[in-house]
Amino acid sequence: xxxxxxxxxxxxTGLLGVWITAALLTGDPRILPMPFDLVPGFxxxxxxxxxxxxxxxTLVRVLWAFVLAMGLGLALGxxxxxxxxxxxxxxxxxVIFLNLPALVxxxxxxxxxxxxxxxxxxxxTLNKVPGVTTVIREGARALDPDLDAMxxxxxxxxxxxxxxxxxxxLAPFVIAAARSGVAVIWKIVLVVEFLGRxxxxxxxxxxxxxxxxxxxVMIYAFSFIAVMLLAEWVFLQPxxxxxxxxxxx
Amino acid sequence: xxxxxxxxAARGPLEVGVIAVDIRSKxxxxxxxxxxxxxxxxxxxxxxxxxxxxxxxxxxxRIVAGVDTQFRGTIARPGAMAMVFQDPTLLPWRSAMxxxxxxxxxLTRQAAARAMAETGLTGKEEMFPGQLSQGQRxxxxxxxxxxGQPELLIMDEPFVSLDAETAETMLALTExxxxxxxxxxxxxxxAQNEAERLATRILTLVPGPxxxxxxxxxxxxxxxxxxxxx
Numbered sequence: 001x002x003x004x005x006x007x008x009x010x011x012x013t014g015l016l017g018v019w020i021t022a023a024l025l026t027g028d029p030r031i032l033p034m035p036f037d038l039v040p041g042f043x044x045x046x047x048x049x050x051x052x053x054x055x056x057x058t059l060v061r062v063l064w065a066f067v068l069a070m071g072l073g074l075a076l077g078x079x080x081x082x083x084x085x086x087x088x089x090x091x092x093x094x095v096i097f098l099n100l101p102a103l104v105x106x107x108x109x110x111x112x113x114x115x116x117x118x119x120x121x122x123x124x125t126l127n128k129v130p131g132v133t134t135v136i137r138e139g140a141r142a143l144d145p146d147l148d149a150m151x152x153x154x155x156x157x158x159x160x161x162x163x164x165x166x167x168x169x170l171a172p173f174v175i176a177a178a179r180s181g182v183a184v185i186w187k188i189v190l191v192v193e194f195l196g197r198x199x200x201x202x203x204x205x206x207x208x209x210x211x212x213x214x215x216x217v218m219i220y221a222f223s224f225i226a227v228m229l230l231a232e233w234v235f236l237q238p239x240x241x242x243x244x245x246x247x248x249x
Numbered sequence: 250x251x252x253x254x255x256x257x258a259a260r261g262p263l264e265v266g267v268i269a270v271d272i273r274s275k276x277x278x279x280x281x282x283x284x285x286x287x288x289x290x291x292x293x294x295x296x297x298x299x300x301x302x303x304x305x306x307x308x309x310x311r312i313v314a315g316v317d318t319q320f321r322g323t324i325a326r327p328g329a330m331a332m333v334f335q336d337p338t339l340l341p342w343r344s345a346m347x348x349x350x351x352x353x354x355x356l357t358r359q360a361a362a363r364a365m366a367e368t369g370l371t372g373k374e375e376m377f378p379g380q381l382s383q384g385q386r387x388x389x390x391x392x393x394x395x396x397g398q399p400e401l402l403i404m405d406e407p408f409v410s411l412d413a414e415t416a417e418t419m420l421a422l423t424e425x426x427x428x429x430x431x432x433x434x435x436x437x438x439x440a441q442n443e444a445e446r447l448a449t450r451i452l453t454l455v456p457g458p459x460x461x462x463x464x465x466x467x468x469x470x471x472x473x474x475x476x477x478x479x
Contacts, residue, residue: 146334146336146338147338147340149311149316149332149334150332150334150338150352152314152315153314153315153316153330153331153332154330154331154332154352154353154397155330156351156352157354160351160354164340164351165340168342243342246341246342246343246377246379249376249377249379249380
């Protein structure tokens with residue numbers, strides 16, 4: 001039985017096996033190349049500086065949209081979860097934005113604001129805020145009323161209450177929202193770049209789509225997936241372990 | 250300072266105490282829960298609040314503590330208050346010592362350690378509440394309450410759901426802490442023996458025409474020597 005540590009490696013190796021099998025069955029590297037066939041193109045894009053440049057542009061957009069969506073979603077979700085009156089007012093808006101197709105928001109932002117960074121980041125943020133708000137609102141509704149009473153009796157300041165009483169209770173919800181947020185945001189960023197930017201992974205995928213260059217599409221897509229997996233392992237999982245360490249103590 | 254011989258709806262002005270409670274009414278969804286309830290607690294006095302289940306003792310306590318603000322009337326509270334809840338109500342993500350220092354922002358590590366030592370928790374400072382036994386968590390809740398040197402201590406059935414032995418230990422510990430720190434204390438209990446042992450006065454909530462009111466007589470006990478010792 002492999003140790004838990006190696007299970008993710010074995011899992012990814014299995015996925016590679018499926019890919020190789022499918023490539024063998026397809027028999028056409030222009031449709032589905034072998035994994036190792038991508039290496040020369042990947043090295044070429046790295047050494048020319050194209051891949052890092054576009055990767056960086058997408059990453060900046062993802063980070064901006066992530067920070068804005070998490071910040072706004074956290075504030076809105078907390079307020080709506082704590083105030084039934086505010087929730088009654090804003091819930092219909094939330095339902096509308098939750099069901100608004102991402103493409104509609106992206107197109108409208110480009111039409112109203114123009115083909116620029118502001119519109120791109122705003123479109124991604126607006127797509128993600130309702131999801132974050134919904135998750136955080138559920139967390140805010142589940143806050144322990146006894147801890148709230150304790151904070152009131154001991155007259156804790158709003159900042160101390162937020163930091164030491166509220167946010168630790170919301171941590172599992174914030175982590176869930178962050179994890180799904182990163183996954184969804186970067187996919188929407190790619191669509192935004194595909195439609196209206198001249199840099200980024202989405203722009204490059206658009207370019208190679210027009211050239212019907214499947215290997216290059218895969219090189220750019222997998223590069224960013226690798227970056228996102230790295231973010232998951234380097235930032236999100238250690239953060240999750242840190243905030244939940246008291247549970248396992 | 251005297252203690253009113255009768256307590257109920259009709260009375261004169263409130264005495265000057267650590268806390269002065271003058272509730273006109275409290276309703277829940279149109280149902281009257283509390284009628285006129287007025288009393289005060291003198292410094293160092295320990296008052297037990299008793300009455301049948303569901304009459305509104307905990308509601309009264311939450312109003313006194315400032316947790317429930319939806320009522321008619323006035324409460325004059327002191328600056329430093331502490332409350333011991335039915336459950337320990339600790340922050341499970343903070344260490345035992347941080348539970349004290351998060352609530353009392355100016356508390357030094359030495360003072361927090363002293364408060365923990367008073368409740369027999371020496372050596373448990375860095376443990377999370379989840380690593381402590383039920384009895385130790387209750388002790389930590391007491392340490393948190395007394396660490397802030399409260400002028401008024403409120404306790405809501407602090408010994409409920411404990412086995413007889415632990416309840417007796419906690420009762421003795423609470424008795425000693427109250428005798429040592431001498432806060433004005435108001436606590437709710439169902440157990441007559443707890444009330445008689447800890448309290449210098451017992452108030453009884455009884456049903457009234459417009460919600461619960463205090464009974465027309467109150468039991469007063471001799472102020473025990475250890476309460477007057479400090």
